[in-house]
Amino acid sequence: MDMEQHISRRIGVIGTGTYGRALAKRLVHSGYDAIIGSRKPACRILSEYDECLCDVQLTTITECVTLCEVVFVALHSEHFADTLSPLTEIFTDKITIDVSNRDSPSNKTSNAELLQSLLPTAIVVKAFNTTSASVMDNYIAGGRRKIFIASNDVIARDRVSNLARDMGFGPVDLGELTSSRRMETYVTRLFPEWKMPVLVTCVIFGIWCLYTIYDYYIVYTYSYDQLFLTVLNMPICTTAITLMALIYMPGCLAAFMQMTYGTKHKPFPKWMDAWLKSRKQLGLLCFILILAHVLMSIMLISPANYGSWFHSTAITIPANLTHDLHLPMKTVMIWKGEAASLAGIVAFILLCLLATTTLPSVSDSLNWREWRFIQSSLGFTMLCMSAGHVLIMGIPGWMDAGFPKVLTFFSFLSLILPASVVLMKLILFLPCVDRYVSKIRKGWERNTRRLHTNTGSTDERHCEDGM
Ligand SMILES: Cc1cc2nc3c(=O)[nH]c(=O)nc-3n(C[C@H](O)[C@H](O)[C@H](O)COP(=O)(O)OP(=O)(O)OC[C@H]3O[C@@H](n4cnc5c(N)ncnc54)[C@H](O)[C@@H]3O)c2cc1C
Ligand SMILES: NC(=O)c1ccc[n+]([C@@H]2O[C@H](COP(=O)([O-])OP(=O)(O)OC[C@H]3O[C@@H](n4cnc5c(N)ncnc54)[C@H](OP(=O)(O)O)[C@@H]3O)[C@@H](O)[C@H]2O)c1
Ligand code: HEM
Missing domain, CATH: 3.40.50.720 (NAD(P)-binding Rossmann-like Domain)
Incomplete structure (x- = not known):
């Protein structure tokens, strides 16, 4: 050297x-x-x-x-x-x-x-x-x-x-x-992009906790022994499915707004922009809550906790000549328990897939189309499977209870937002709506007028209504 x-x-x-x-x-x-x-x-x-x-x-x-x-x-x-x-x-x-x-x-x-x-x-x-x-x-x-x-x-x-x-x-x-x-x-900076999503999650969790306390301890008299798993599981899973709906709702609202504006060039209001940008954080918070829900549920699933998921049977032991001894027992799961579990498991696997793609080493290896397929298409499938998981659990009870009692069910209340998102997505899937939104997203503008300039050339201008 x-x-x-x-x-x-x-x-x-x-x-x-x-x-x-x-x-x-x-x-x-x-x-x-x-x-x-x-x-x-x-x-x-x-x-x-x-x-x-x-x-x-x-x-x-x-x-x-x-x-x-x-x-x-x-x-x-x-x-x-x-x-x-x-x-x-x-x-x-x-x-x-x-x-x-x-x-x-x-x-x-x-x-x-x-x-x-x-x-x-x-x-x-x-x-x-x-x-x-x-x-x-x-x-x-x-x-x-x-x-x-x-x-x-x-x-x-x-x-x-x-x-x-x-x-x-x-x-x-x-x-x-x-x-x-x-x-x-x-x-x-100290996690500035997490502040709002964490606050939103805490508020939603707080609301569900209050309703759980009301339902489990005021309407019904649950044992305090069950507070830490059985009872806590409820606000956790209902918060998670609410967050899931909040993740897929702004994409739909964005499409409706763009249809109303007739252009993709008009910026969204600030709150909408912030909402769109916080979906990753909301998604990861949702993942953490579902992980807790799955672990808690696996600990709890048994005929003692979820009687309606299992077949009933009774063992009769002839005790003596005067009277028999009946032992009511639950055996294997009925279709409802198995179907609800399967839908939950599929949703959970999809959620894990979504969480994995947020890792830089994985997201870097995906092209834009692959990333959209996982985050948007599989994400929406996950929302549908989660809604199915709750629906299968809820429907038999809803039918027995009838209206208006059904409005007090966790399964019913927790499905209102996810069902609204599914409905919005279905509207957006309609071929005429889909074609119109795609046209706008490719740059077409509804209020474009052909203006003839002084030089005689044709100039395309976007004009706001009333201009
Ligand atoms: C575990 C988990 C992890 C997640 N990780 C991420 C992540 O890393 N990054 C992430 O972004 N999301 C993440 N999400 C949230 C969500 O999965 C994605 O945002 C997903 O792409 C939303 O799909 P969508 O179809 O609702 O909306 P989009 O895929 O956003 O599509 C809807 C349409 O809206 C329009 N649009 C969207 N945003 C804007 C905007 N700002 N301005 C103008 N037009 C817009 C686009 O034209 C788009 O075609 C995660 C969710 C979960 C559950
Ligand atoms: N630590 C990290 O992880 C990290 C990361 C990124 C950036 N930084 C930046 O790097 C700089 C040093 O950080 P550090 O963690 O190494 O700090 P530190 O452990 O306190 O060391 C500072 C050094 O400055 C020297 N020094 C010179 N004049 C001094 C004076 N008047 N009074 C006191 N010390 C004096 C001292 O060495 P002598 O006594 O030998 O002169 C002292 O060991 C900071 O500006 C910090 O922001 C640190
Ligand atoms: C993304 C995945 C999942 C979501 C979004 C989800 C969501 C929910 C919701 C909202 C409820 C409340 C429904 C009601 O009140 O009836 C619930 C209940 C339940 N879930 Fe899940 N779940 C998921 C995955 C799973 C998995 C994988 C399991 C385990 C096999 C599971 C087991 C249960 C059980 C046992 C209940 C009944 C809880 C109770 O009534 O106290 N879930 N789930």
């Missing part, structure tokens, strides 16, 4: 903290010479943390920066000024990678821009802030994990991209240093 090549493989890391050490270790594993710069090199013993760092040179910050063309700044941003400002001169033309994160989001400034203002002659690059020290520390990890890169210097961005690639990551160039605001904000 000649001298020039050797220097370009030399990378500095300022800071002996958790991330600084992890970066140095990863660099060593990737064939680079890492040099760590510390305020107190004499007091730090790197090998005590990790023996892979035994051969890493530990020096002062000044020497580290002087020896390297590329330097990671693994410090908290509040220490940039006191630790680095006195060294402004030696940072001239050094590619200085800021990896820091902030506690609260800001779209006005970023740590990287602060660093650039403190070190005006340095070439500041924002990168590596979205990975964690544990990922950096584990050489096997990385793979498809993205490293976002922002800097005002194109050559520096390229150099850091190559470095990220050598370290086993996938670089993504975000352009100018102002993008660092987004990169830092991204790390301050």
Whole structure:
């Protein structure tokens, strides 16, 4: 290796903290010479943390920066000024990678821009802030994990991209240093897309819990011994099927709205857009609830709990000459129990399939048509099988109870929304409706008028009603 090549493989890391050490270790594993710069090199013993760092040179910050063309700044941003400002001169033309994160989001400034203002002659690059020290520390990890890169210097961005690639990551160039605001904000997020779906699930679960308490403990007098499985199973499965309906309802409403608008180019209202975008989260929450329902139901299925699912029989033991002893018994399942279980099992298998396709490794291997087939067609089949599962359980009881008592049944109430979605889908499947929606989704607009322009050419314009 000649001298020039050797220097370009030399990378500095300022800071002996958790991330600084992890970066140095990863660099060593990737064939680079890492040099760590510390305020107190004499007091730090790197090998005590990790023996892979035994051969890493530990020096002062000044020497580290002087020896390297590329330097990671693994410090908290509040220490940039006191630790680095006195060294402004030696940072001239050094590619200085800021990896820091902030506690609260800001779209006005970023740590990287602060660093650039403190070190005006340095070439500041924002990168590596979205990975964690544990990922950096584990050489096997990385793979498809993205490293976002922002800097005002194109050559520096390229150099850091190559470095990220050598370290086993996938670089993504975000352009100018102002993008660092987004990169830092991204790390301050805490599952924002889950907030609404979780809230909706909690509200629905709360409503079903209240109705279960009313039905099981006020109308009927259930034993409190059955609270944790038998009783809790009911709000869990009814919440799940309600969520399932809420997942497939907005796709139908979107189609009806597009038919009303007569175009696909008019944006949906904000609430509708948010609803469409939260279907994945609602789906995964539904999956978790059904998993609990299946496990609970498997524990519970027995003639003692679901008498109406099993054949009745009675064993008669002639006890003595004066009277017989009758022992009522339940034996194998009747058609209702078996059919309801089969429909439930098929629905559950389809649900597992849907959940599997949300895994990036699976979804990446599917083309758009395959993904739509599983999520939309099989998803709708799953909704129908789930409705069938409940319908088979419910219908015999509905017929015995009659109207209006049927309105109090869990099976009836929990089917109102799924049945509405099935009905909407059936309307959308009608050939004339399907053709019309497809036409709109391919770009056709109802209110398109042919306008003749001054030049004599024909111009197609979309006009709102009344224009
Ligand atoms: C376990 C599980 C996991 C799931 N994972 C995911 C997931 O990873 N990602 C996901 O998106 N859903 C996920 N879902 C939700 C659901 O399965 C899919 O959203 C499914 O595609 C919905 O099918 P659909 O036919 O109702 O609507 P769509 O497939 O969306 O189709 C309806 C039509 O509406 C129109 N449309 C839809 N959205 C818009 C929009 N924003 N703007 C304009 N037009 C629009 C399209 O033209 C489309 O043809 C999951 C569900 C479950 C149960
Ligand atoms: N930890 C992670 O998983 C992770 C992930 C992504 C980004 N980051 C970012 O990386 C940066 C470092 O994080 P970290 O977890 O490594 O922090 P840390 O463990 O607290 O280490 C910070 C290091 O900064 C050095 N330092 C320099 N000047 C300092 C000063 N004035 N006061 C205190 N320390 C000073 C210290 O090393 P010396 O004493 O040797 O000088 C210290 O070990 C942060 O900005 C963080 O946001 C961390
Ligand atoms: C996606 C799959 C499933 C959905 C959406 C679902 C949904 C429901 C709903 C809403 C009910 C209440 C019906 C009523 O009140 O009568 C119910 C009841 C029941 N389900 Fe499921 N279910 C599913 C899968 C399964 C599976 C796989 C099993 C196990 C074999 C199962 C077993 C039961 C049992 C035993 C009941 C009766 C509960 C009771 O009355 O307390 N379900 N299910």
